[in-house]
Amino acid sequence: MLTVRSSLLESRPGERVLDLGCGAGRHTFHALREGCAVVAADLDDAALKDVAGMAYAMQAEGEVPESGSAAAAVADALTLPFKNGSFDRIIASEILEHIPRDERAMSEIFRVLRPGGTLAVSVPRMWPEAVCWLLSREYHSNDGGHVRIYRRSQLLRRLRRAGFDLCASHHAHALHSVYWWIKCAVGVHNDEAPVVRTYHRMLVWDILKGPRVLRLLEGVLNPVLGKSLVLYLRKPDA
Numbered sequence: 001m002l003t004v005r006s007s008l009l010e011s012r013p014g015e016r017v018l019d020l021g022c023g024a025g026r027h028t029f030h031a032l033r034e035g036c037a038v039v040a041a042d043l044d045d046a047a048l049k050d051v052a053g054m055a056y057a058m059q060a061e062g063e064v065p066e067s068g069s070a071a072a073a074v075a076d077a078l079t080l081p082f083k084n085g086s087f088d089r090i091i092a093s094e095i096l097e098h099i100p101r102d103e104r105a106m107s108e109i110f111r112v113l114r115p116g117g118t119l120a121v122s123v124p125r126m127w128p129e130a131v132c133w134l135l136s137r138e139y140h141s142n143d144g145g146h147v148r149i150y151r152r153s154q155l156l157r158r159l160r161r162a163g164f165d166l167c168a169s170h171h172a173h174a175l176h177s178v179y180w181w182i183k184c185a186v187g188v189h190n191d192e193a194p195v196v197r198t199y200h201r202m203l204v205w206d207i208l209k210g211p212r213v214l215r216l217l218e219g220v221l222n223p224v225l226g227k228s229l230v231l232y233l234r235k236p237d238a
Contacts, residue, residue: 001173002030002206003093004120008168008232011036014067015088018112019079021095024052028070031091032058035065041075048072077105085114093122094228096155106162115238119164122230123150128177129227135184151231164233169176171226174218179203180227218221 003029011017013035019028022040028051031038040051055070061211064070072208075081077092078101113119129149132139140146156166179199181195186193191199206214 001130002026003122003172003228003230004091005170005230006030006034008170009043009089009091009120010118011089013065017088017089018082018090020075020080020090020092020109021098022051023047025054027091027093029054029058032064032068035067036089037067037069039071039073039082041073041080045074048074058204065073077108080108080112081211082112083112085117086112088114088117090117090119092119094124096121097123097148097150098144100147102148103158103162106159106164110162110164110235112202113235115235117235118167119235120230121159121233122172122228123155123225125171125177125229126151128225129181130182132180135181136188138188139180139184155229156231157198159231159233163235163237165236166231166235168232171228172221172228172230173227174221174225175203175206175214177225177227185238 011031011034015036017031017036017038019025019031019038019040022028022042024047025040028038028040032055040048040055042048052070052072058064059070073081077095077099090109092109095104099105109119125145126149129146133149160166180193182199183190188194190196205211
């Protein structure tokens with residue numbers, strides 16, 4: 001389940017891509033299959049080991065073009081351990097809403113992106129996220145949870161202050177908005193509730209099989225219900 005579109009990120013085989021806050025590695029694996037030289041970065045060392053193991057298995061099975069490679073790095077977005085201009089493309093998907101000093105993270109991302117390079121940022125969209133906060137304090141009020149709800153204008157203003165120019169935007173994951181509303185209503189950790197289990201099975205089916213009817217439905221609903229706001233930005237040429 002990808003949030004970022006590589007066509008809008010403009011990633012190409014052989015380019016250096018940073019997947020910042022990679023989590024389980026969904027964008028790392030996609031970039032690797034495209035033949036990019038990917039660095040998966042996260043604060044969670046255990047998650048990074050899983051991502052590195054999967055990347056190695058993909059290479060062993062011949063799923064990665066010759067130009068592709070993968071590395072893992074434990075990294076804090078506030079003090080990235082990379083040189084200036086280290087990457088052609090950077091993905092920061094669903095991380096800024098967790099960082100109190102988000103503008104510091106944006107400045108670090110700007111620093112390690114090369115001039116002319118592109119950045120894809122995604123955060124929870126304002127109104128679906130606000131519904132979750134209204135339904136459940138537990139959803140966001142926990143260690144490592146969401147510290148803010150972004151308005152699009154607020155996020156874009158901060159990214160522009162960091163030096164970025166906007167290229168494109170869209171919304172994603174409308175079907176997941178409904179899922180999280182249900183979770184917040186019945187209890188965020190109540191995964192055994194029948195309605196949660198049923199809806200989750202549908203989402204897994206969608207992720208694994210990509211049925212045309214659900215892909216069309218989500219495409220229609222994304223502009224209205226999309227859970228994620230995705231921005232594509234460029235660092236001006238030197």
